[in-house]
Amino acid sequence: MIIYTEKELKETIHLNQQIIKVIEGGFTSLVTKKVQMPPIMRIDVPEFQGEVDIKSAYIPGYDQFAIKLSSGFFLNPERGLPSGNGMMILLSTETGIPDAIFLDNGYLTDVRTAAAGAISAKYFAKEEVKTAGVIGVGSQARFQMKALKQVRSIRKLLVYGRNENKANLFKQEMEKSLGVEVKVCSTAEEVVKNSEVVVTTTPAEKPIIQKEWLHPGLHITAMGSDAEYKQEIDSKVFSSVDRIFCDVRSQCVRLGELHHAVDQGVITDQTEVTELGQVISGKYQGRQSNEEITICDLTGTGVQDTAIALAAYQELQSKAVGKEIKN
């Protein structure tokens, strides 16, 4: 068994077209193969505002599958530690024996999450996007904008975050790394009303985006909510959009934005909600006109973890890195 560090993974896996294709392949397999993806396992550590999620998916036809631990401990920053952490374990499909452990501290999760955002924009945003918006100014907000740049030639970026200093820092960094103009907005409303694509990346527990802010041609990727108590999108938004997309419906109605829309009766079993894999595989169409208003709810899936872990393992095999542990 080989152990790979965060540094080795960061030098090997990058948020690029190739990785977006890899994650597309993961979503497609949900539609075309008998994927085993059990519900997320979750352990809460309330004393330290901590949570650990465990995800996995077995995709038939591959040599391995991944089991991923990801944690958020929200008192860590007070100790000078990042709140997020994690690792992946890659098991042999044939024997169940662990082939590799990725001590990535959440890096692969960041990349595969951003890649899902890129896929959402690729299929659901207008072809021509001049102005994109992002709500939230954390690490994943940065990843999402880098991902968006891979699939759309954005010229201007609008950003809103509750902390103005962090928003300004985001502006500085993103103008440099993406080479686009970034404007810090004073409200989320300003971002949404003036953007053609908006990505929400916050851990909000009360809805931010209101239906009155929607406008023809808008696409929203809601990626922040991945737990029952999180919500970024007002449920009424779902009755005002033309098309609803998501990563995995059964998970989104439990943990994502759809969860609240179902609770409010805005979404029922009869509501048409199309999964990413159904569009990528060509079974359903994505955006059908420049006027449609669309939304995509992302909660993060084990199939993304297995897809990126398989790609990382393949790349790493050809390098002389990693530490072998003989047991």
Place this chain on the structure above:
Amino acid sequence: MIIYTEKELKETIHLNQQIIKVIEGGFTSLVTKKVQMPPIMRIDVPEFQGEVDIKSAYIPGYDQFAIKLSSGFFLNPERGLPSGNGMMILLSTETGIPDAIFLDNGYLTDVRTAAAGAISAKYFAKEEVKTAGVIGVGSQARFQMKALKQVRSIRKLLVYGRNENKANLFKQEMEKSLGVEVKVCSTAEEVVKNSEVVVTTTPAEKPIIQKEWLHPGLHITAMGSDAEYKQEIDSKVFSSVDRIFCDVRSQCVRLGELHHAVDQGVITDQTEVTELGQVISGKYQGRQSNEEITICDLTGTGVQDTAIALAAYQELQSKAVGKEIKN
């Protein structure tokens, strides 16, 4: 983070009174503390007759908690590999950061499973047990008999296994290691009718033990069934015993022997089923007379994993072993 190997763990953790106490502490915490123990996560790999279970439990008040992967890939023996495998990851309760990985290949699971068997016998078997029986001749059958020897002064051991060669090998090994007479029986019935304690350790999918075989004073520990499709005990046995015990009721009615008894209507929500933690903590009594017929259904719990992992980590800390990985 430190990685420990199977060899290091086998040199450190032994199936003894101390470990039985540790596992008792785990069960007790289920009753006395707000333990977080999510349902088992399971991934099936039908192409290779494989299954991976993930268990975890967070016990408030301890520095760490464990997440355990355990796998059974039943074509492995054809390749000369053990079917069972596994590892544990010990996370800091305060930060979620992994402190240690135990590459134990299932050793700690074997020990904590056997310890639960010892606890079952300690509280539910008669004080004086001359003859014990075991159904099954695999690795866990051996562990269970070693565990039983820790809590009862058995003089004779009856064993039944479908494979006579393996049963004879079991006899040879156990006579040597336990110093008791072992008799290979030609039927499970012979074992049950002539033993005061019986432990079932098979992956049977059809019931073995029948109610007609029960007799006053008998205690049965049913540890084999830990999945919906497994069953060692005929459901009618549950209507013929005086007391029913189990590790965790909610899990046993889903995955254990209780599952089938519930399906058959033999056990209802009103049936008195007492959990190990309730007895160990003194809230309920174990065996109350020499005539009672008792049964205990064990499915294996995350709290046992966290308890043994914490004990192992503490022991290992004082030794100059393990491989540190800097990340």
